[in-house]
Each structure stands twice: as structure tokens, then as C-alpha cells.
Amino acid sequence: MSQFVLHKGNTRGHANHGWLDAHHSFSFAGYYHPERMNFGVLRVLNDDRIDGGKGFGAHPHDNMEIITIPLEGALAHKDSLGTASVIQHGDIQVMSAGTGVSHSEFNANEDRAVKLLQIWLFPNKKNVSPRYDQLTLNVDERHNHFQQILSPNADDAGVWIHQDAWFSLGKFDKDFESTYQIKKAGNGVYAFVISGEVTIDGQILGQRDALGIWETDSISFKANTADAEVLLMDVPMSL
Structure with missing residues (x-):
């Protein structure tokens, strides 16, 4: 659960x-x-x-x-x-x-x-x-898609850091639905809504709301308004 x-x-x-x-x-x-x-x-x-x-x-x-x-x-x-x-x-x-x-x-x-x-x-x-x-970054690549902007790997998409973390940004049309797969076992996702309204794992989130989810391997996502923009931060839960 x-x-x-x-x-x-x-x-x-x-x-x-x-x-x-x-x-x-x-x-x-x-x-x-x-x-x-x-x-x-x-x-x-x-x-x-x-x-x-x-x-x-x-x-x-x-x-x-x-x-x-x-x-x-x-x-x-x-x-x-x-x-x-x-x-x-x-x-x-x-x-x-x-x-x-x-x-x-x-x-x-x-x-x-x-x-x-x-x-x-x-x-x-x-x-x-x-x-x-x-x-x-090419912002067009985040239209109805979670564009990876950060990872632990220098040869992967986005910038890299000294941590097993992945960040993704997306901007979505109304009613767009998707599933995000967590990148590493033991990681959680902190989802931050920049604009619009979305539903993530059954929770309705408005502008500047955030939802942290862990002990799962994926999250469900739906955009409830046009131009909903979300930042996903996929991070280790253990310090």
C-alpha cells in the first residue's frame, strides 16, 4: 500500500x-x-x-x-x-x-x-x-509528456547530480492521462503543481499544491484543466 x-x-x-x-x-x-x-x-x-x-x-x-x-x-x-x-x-x-x-x-x-x-x-x-x-531544454518536448530534466547520469537527458534522483516536467492538455514509473526501487515522488489542476493517485491538486508518494512503483496522473504544468521529483527516501 x-x-x-x-x-x-x-x-x-x-x-x-x-x-x-x-x-x-x-x-x-x-x-x-x-x-x-x-x-x-x-x-x-x-x-x-x-x-x-x-x-x-x-x-x-x-x-x-x-x-x-x-x-x-x-x-x-x-x-x-x-x-x-x-x-x-x-x-x-x-x-x-x-x-x-x-x-x-x-x-x-x-x-x-x-x-x-x-x-x-x-x-x-x-x-x-x-x-x-x-x-x-526544448519545452515543446514536455507537451503531454513528462520530459526528463535531471538524472544521476551525465550521458542521460537533462543535467546530472550526485544523487539517484530524476526530475521531469510536463505541460498537459485537459483530460490527458498517463502513468509515471518510479525510476528506482525505494524512491518516492514529490509532485509539485506549477499551474492548473491535476489528479494524482486520486488526489486533486491545484496550483502550487504538492503530493509526496512512496512505497509504490508507479503513480497515475490526469490533467483536469488545460495547460496544467507539473514538476515530478523522483528521489531516494533514505538519507
Whole structure:
């Protein structure tokens, strides 16, 4: 029998700093909830809106796999590895912090907000050499299909990380139905609805709702509205 946890969008942690409007699916910064520390190796899922020209100055990370997915606008990134880049909708960015890296993130535009998801996963190897990568994806490939955007394998679709995790993004027509097969025994799936309404394993989820499912090998999916967009995070449940 599968197990699940439902996180409605309006129950997330929320911090509005003026220039930054952030929602936290799991305990982060000033938001602490003892039952929302992580979902398996998924430690952070932040849903951020950053005003034009604003952002985070240089700050350090270590021993974490950090994934950034822009939803609207553009984000400028600089880090201690010498990287200077801009990512926008359709891109995915990954940073393996490993032994330690510092980076800054700023809205690349002065006149409009940038919206993004930033996700942290515990790695399966500690103290690796820090690395940075980004990839521009073909968003047409996620129409009525879960497009793989991240995996453990450098030669597979999407970016790769130091963890047995697979991420997929899909955008669906109304009434589209599918089944997602979990990639590795012992993994669970944390499904996050970016927009629209869907039904996953019998649970109706609206915009920014999330459902974590484990102790199963597949999940059923149906889009209840047009242009329903969903991120699936297939992750180990054991730290």
C-alpha cells in the first residue's frame, strides 16, 4: 500500500521581504515546521519571486545539490568557480556545492520580476569537487509528456547530480492521462503543481499544491484543466 503526504500550497511557509516574496515547502530560514523538514533527500523547495534588479549577494554552500528552474524572467548567476551566466524559462541550472562554493543570484532585468523554483537535495557523496552546469531544454518536448530534466547520469537527458534522483516536467492538455514509473526501487515522488489542476493517485491538486508518494512503483496522473504544468521529483527516501 502506497504512502502519501499532501502539502496544500496555502500551507507552505511564507516570507515577504518586499523585494523577495518566498514560499517554502520545507523548513527554511525563518520558517520551521517539524513535520516539514524534508521528503527523503529532498531538503528544500523554494518558490521565489524577486523584484527587478534585486537578488542575493554572494553566500556559501557546501555538500548540497542545488537546482534552479526559472519560471518567468531571467536570473543572473555568479560564483566562486568563475561562472557568470543568465538563466531563463526553459533552462535548468545545477550546482554541486561539494567541498564549498559561494554564489550570487540577481534578477537580470530591472523592469520585471523573475520567478523561480530553487531545490536542494542531499548528495549521495560528500566533499566532491564543486561544479556548475546549465542546460536549455526544448519545452515543446514536455507537451503531454513528462520530459526528463535531471538524472544521476551525465550521458542521460537533462543535467546530472550526485544523487539517484530524476526530475521531469510536463505541460498537459485537459483530460490527458498517463502513468509515471518510479525510476528506482525505494524512491518516492514529490509532485509539485506549477499551474492548473491535476489528479494524482486520486488526489486533486491545484496550483502550487504538492503530493509526496512512496512505497509504490508507479503513480497515475490526469490533467483536469488545460495547460496544467507539473514538476515530478523522483528521489531516494533514505538519507
